[in-house]
Amino acid sequence: MPILVTDFDGTFTRRDFFDLILERHDPPGARALWDRFLAGGMTPFEGIAGVLGSLRTDADGAAALVAAMDPPPGAAAAARRLQSAGWEIVVASAGCRWYIDRVLDGLDLDFTVHANPGSFTPDRGVVMELDPGSPWFHPTLGIDKPAVVRAALQRDPVVAFAGDSALTDGPAARLVAPGRRFATGQLARRFAADGEAHQAFTAWPEIVERLLA
């Protein structure tokens, strides 16, 4: 069975959950924490977990952020079309399973999800945790995306990858054939600048169109 391994925030959805927290809630200290991560002062896991844990809102406020992640029109239909054609869809995310499951449930989609576990409470925000017992554990990202892709390649020679981050998606994207290496946003700009072969896309359903063409 061919496999599409896809990033979630900014790839399957148009927005990143942590970015929506910064933009809509601007919690005290969160922007400074994120700037410290960008300056190299902490790991990606610590940076993302720090912003997620800074959120202070009620259940409705958290649900509003989940709704704002904004999967593009047609994403659910495209995913079902790909699955009907025999593809498995695997999410590999350095973000948190808490909101990923909610977005997928809202679309009535059934993907395999490899992401950091977590939970939400109004007084602690989204608490994202490392899972050292996971076969995909990575100490600084939480999830080892190249390991997810390598395992997929052991199951089937046809594996596609889609992502938007040079840091968290680039190494995994390079493991698949250039014709199945889908990139958007910053990752696409990086591949273009470096002259690395890739398939640029703007909205996730385009990937399905090209895989089934």
Ligand SMILES: [Mg+2]
């Ligand atoms: Mg992303």
